[in-house]
Amino acid sequence: MTEKYETHEHDVLVIGAGGAGLRAAIEALAQGASVGVVCKSLLGKAHTVMAEGGIAAALGNVDTEDNWRVHFRDTMVGGKLLNNWRMAQLHAQESSDRVKELEQWGALFDRTKGGDILQRAFGGHTFKRLCHVGDRTGLEMIRTLQDRGVQQGIDVYMECAVTRLLTDGGRVTGAFGYWRENGRFVLFKAKSIIIATGGIGKAWQITSNSWEYTGDGMALAYDAGADLIDMEFVQFHPTGMIWPPGVQGILVTEAVRGEGGTLTNKDGERFMKRYDPEKMELSTRDVVARAIYTEVKEGRGTEHGGAYLDISQKPADYVIRKLPSMYHQFKDLADVDITKGPMEVGPTCHYMMGGIRVDAETAESTLPGLFAAGEAAAGLHGANRLGGNSLSDLLVFGRRAGLAAAQTAKRASAPPPDPAQIEEASRELLEPFERSGGESPYAVHRDLQEKMQRLVGIFRVEEDLRQALTEIAALRQRLARVHVDGSRLFNPGWHLARDLKSMLTVTEAVTRSALTRQESRGAHSRIDYPKTDPAWGKKNNVISRDRDAMKLAQFAVPEMPAELEALLEKPS
Amino acid sequence: MSEAVLKVFRGGPEGGEAVEYRVPIAPGMVVLDALHYVQGHQAPDLAVRWNCKAGKCGSCSAEVNGRPRLTCKTRLDSLPLDQPITIVPLKAFPVVKDLVTDVSWNYRVNKKIPPFSPRPGVEWKMYQEDIDRVQEFRKCIECFLCQNVCHVLRDHGMKEQFGGPRFFVRVAGLEMHPLDGLSRTGLLKDELGLGLCNITKCCTEVCPEDIHITDNAIIPLKERVVDDFYDPLTRLWRKVFKSG
Numbered sequence: 180m181t182e183k184y185e186t187h188e189h190d191v192l193v194i195g196a197g198g199a200g201l202r203a204a205i206e207a208l209a210q211g212a213s214v215g216v217v218c219k220s221l222l223g224k225a226h227t228v229m230a231e232g233g234i235a236a237a238l239g240n241v242d243t244e245d246n247w248r249v250h251f252r253d254t255m256v257g258g259k260l261l262n263n264w265r266m267a268q269l270h271a272q273e274s275s276d277r278v279k280e281l282e283q284w285g286a287l288f289d290r291t292k293g294g295d296i297l298q299r300a301f302g303g304h305t306f307k308r309l310c311h312v313g314d315r316t317g318l319e320m321i322r323t324l325q326d327r328g329v330q331q332g333i334d335v336y337m338e339c340a341v342t343r344l345l346t347d348g349g350r351v352t353g354a355f356g357y358w359r360e361n362g363r364f365v366l367f368k369a370k371s372i373i374i375a376t377g378g379i380g381k382a383w384q385i386t387s388n389s390w391e392y393t394g395d396g397m398a399l400a401y402d403a404g405a406d407l408i409d410m411e412f413v414q415f416h417p418t419g420m421i422w423p424p425g426v427q428g429i430l431v432t433e434a435v436r437g438e439g440g441t442l443t444n445k446d447g448e449r450f451m452k453r454y455d456p457e458k459m460e461l462s463t464r465d466v467v468a469r470a471i472y473t474e475v476k477e478g479r480g481t482e483h484g485g486a487y488l489d490i491s492q493k494p495a496d497y498v499i500r501k502l503p504s505m506y507h508q509f510k511d512l513a514d515v516d517i518t519k520g521p522m523e524v525g526p527t528c529h530y531m532m533g534g535i536r537v538d539a540e541t542a543e544s545t546l547p548g549l550f551a552a553g554e555a556a557a558g559l560h561g562a563n564r565l566g567g568n569s570l571s572d573l574l575v576f577g578r579r580a581g582l583a584a585a586q587t588a589k590r591a592s593a594p595p596p597d598p599a600q601i602e603e604a605s606r607e608l609l610e611p612f613e614r615s616g617g618e619s620p621y622a623v624h625r626d627l628q629e630k631m632q633r634l635v636g637i638f639r640v641e642e643d644l645r646q647a648l649t650e651i652a653a654l655r656q657r658l659a660r661v662h663v664d665g666s667r668l669f670n671p672g673w674h675l676a677r678d679l680k681s682m683l684t685v686t687e688a689v690t691r692s693a694l695t696r697q698e699s700r701g702a703h704s705r706i707d708y709p710k711t712d713p714a715w716g717k718k719n720n721v722i723s724r725d726r727d728a729m730k731l732a733q734f735a736v737p738e739m740p741a742e743l744e745a746l747l748e749k750p751s
Numbered sequence: 752m753s754e755a756v757l758k759v760f761r762g763g764p765e766g767g768e769a770v771e772y773r774v775p776i777a778p779g780m781v782v783l784d785a786l787h788y789v790q791g792h793q794a795p796d797l798a799v800r801w802n803c804k805a806g807k808c809g810s811c812s813a814e815v816n817g818r819p820r821l822t823c824k825t826r827l828d829s830l831p832l833d834q835p836i837t838i839v840p841l842k843a844f845p846v847v848k849d850l851v852t853d854v855s856w857n858y859r860v861n862k863k864i865p866p867f868s869p870r871p872g873v874e875w876k877m878y879q880e881d882i883d884r885v886q887e888f889r890k891c892i893e894c895f896l897c898q899n900v901c902h903v904l905r906d907h908g909m910k911e912q913f914g915g916p917r918f919f920v921r922v923a924g925l926e927m928h929p930l931d932g933l934s935r936t937g938l939l940k941d942e943l944g945l946g947l948c949n950i951t952k953c954c955t956e957v958c959p960e961d962i963h964i965t966d967n968a969i970i971p972l973k974e975r976v977v978d979d980f981y982d983p984l985t986r987l988w989r990k991v992f993k994s995g
Contacts, residue, residue, distance in 0.1 A: 282875060
């Protein structure tokens with residue numbers, strides 16, 4: 180018998196309160212839906228708050244020749260043409276309006292001399308395109324959305340984790356989870372559910388991601404029967420901090436390079452000229468991350484195994500004004516004054532291009548009533564995401580998801596949630612308390628991170644990937660035996676035990692997809708298949724659940740209309 | 752390898768005790784790293800909030816050796832390691848468990864503040880020099896350290912009458928937004944109790960974002976309240992100006 184739980188009911192339930200979740204909630208609310216937002220942390224602390232460099236939108240305020248067509252081309256070329264072209268088109272066309280809307284809700288971007296939104300250069304973008312606030316753009320965005328949403332009347336369930344999507348007759352009916360604070364269970368009935376839970380980086384050792392990034396939304400969707408695509412494409416950001424050890428992985432914004440920062444190896448050579456002589460430091464992230472990795476591997480790394488990133492050639496007051504949090508981060512945590520000397524940087528697991536397969540127009544997944552937006556969804560970025568395209572993704576597809584979810588909710592009548600599913604979800608959550616003598620979930624997590632870092636990193640090879648699958652299976656066995664100490668009151672060990680289940684699902688999906696894709700493309704680099712294979716350029720990997728087994732198949736990349744195809748050819 | 756000794760508050764609303772943990776020291780380690788080590792190896796149920804570990808999200812606030820700090824930015828080598836490091840939760844908020852406190856009151860205060868309301872028909876042009884001062888306020892990461900040290904809240908617990916420095920900063924950001932058309936001085940005076948602040952600058956001292964809370968936000972807001980409610984001429988002038 181399931182213990183008592185509280186019940187809440189909404190037309191639209193949004194899981195995740197970062198940029199995508201909040202933008203979705205605001206839109207659903209504007210459509211007249213009742214909206215609940217569930218988030219694992221406090222409101223305003225989601226990963227969006229850590230975004231630094233800017234939001235890409237072809238406003239043309241600085242480089243007037245910019246327009247959506249060039250933004251579309253840059254996104255497709257950066258994604259090695261594996262992107263869903265329609266998503267890339269909508270994103271490029273709508274991001275300018277979404278940015279202006281943020282301004283009308285109170286966001287204050289840095290300005291041009293003429294009083295417009297200032298834009299900066301970033302990797303892979305032909306023109307100066309990133310609207311920004313120094314290097315704290317994400318904070319500005321999340322605060323603006325948070326205040327807007329709260330004022331409009333969203334109900335926020337903070338520090339609450341969803342562990343199971345409930346379904347009936349092939350559509351969603353609700354979600355079940357627990358309050359982190361007191362460990363009690365909670366049921367949300369909903370006609371539409373939007374997954375906006377972000378990425379999966381916490382499964383790697385060196386990562387810019389927080390404890391929240393455990394792939395929950397993707398695993399929930401997979402468990403409920405939705406498809407995942409492009410799971411092999413994990414972005415390693417080229418520049419994370421590498422020294423001292425405690426700060427390893429913390430992000431160093433691409434804006435450092437956007438503002439003119441140079442990368443050198445221990446011999447003082449600007450090595451990017453050997454990897455991408457045209458774009459140099461402003462090449463795409465996949466290329467720069469591989470370059471730094473290769474320099475280190477071939478013995479040209481810095482003292483602590485990275486590259487030097489130097490912005491000190493710019494005037495000190497300029498650096499402090501444009502990159503204030505980088506200045507403080509290095510001064511406080513690494514004793515480095517970036518206005519006087521170089522930073523040491525190396526790749527860090529940062530972003531997931533893959534995720535829940537969605538319809539471009541509505542953001543609906545392959546499971547009716549379930550939508551996804553932001554990093555948890557896939558398709559826009561293809562094999563590699565351009566910097567700045569994530570914040571715009573959150574707004575464009577967050578809005579679309581909110582709109583479609585509210586419209587679906589108007590038509591739908593969700594059947595009551597199935598008590599058997601609730602019973603099962605509840606039992607699963609309590610199991611780690613009932614076992615005696617198992618190991619700590621932290622030990623299992625450490626081993627998972629070590630294996631993923633070593634075996635499924637920037638460069639991959641069949642032997643490692645096969646071993647990773649064996650290791651993941653073994654870790655799953657260990658997870659089935661973990662024991663949690665203490666009570667259900669705010670117990671991080673217990674929370675991690677549940678999050679590990681999600682991490683094991685998504686890491687298996689990543690590894691299987693990576694093993695199957697026998698080529699190198701974007702963020703997926705195979706040592707044993709170093710070339711790009713045109714045949715693979717026509718296929719996306721798709722993962723789905725077949726009872727308890729993970730099924731992998733391919734589908735054809737949607738064919739682009741001729742007029743968009745033409746945009747890829749010529750610089751316009 | 753040398754060790755640090757941590758004395759961490761373990762307990763809940765009914766009380767608790769300082770529990771000692773020994774943690775190996777690594778170069779550059781911060782207090783949050785040490786707490787994570789304890790979670791990972793000794794006490795998996797130790798309740799700690801954190802997210803970014805880079806001073807951007809404001810989740811990991813606690814009192815370290817009696818000083819309110821972000822634990823992700825407090826390096827062990829800045830503390831005397833020949834004695835235990837004491838870590839206790841923020842005092843101004845009710846303890847939930849261990850280092851986690853109930854900060855929901857802050858979210859309730861925030862709801863009272865009328866949002867950005869552009870003047871009708873404004874042209875969306877703003878100049879950097881006009882927004883510099885507002886951008887300072889918008890750096891706030893909501894770590895609530897300022898709320899925690901403000902004596903009106905910490906010592907007198909006047910949560911019903913007072914909004915606290917965090918929300919004066921937020922209101923200042925709206926009031927000084929070049930395109931905003933609303934006045935929130937009535938709210939400041941009556942509901943947020945701005946007059947209770949006697950500008951001791953405790954909030955400014957602990958702000959990890961170096962926001963000049965007292966000088967740049969609170970004092971100018973106090974002046975506006977005075978102008979609007981105690982100076983009839985200025986009040987009239989502002990009314991005409993704002994509505995124009």
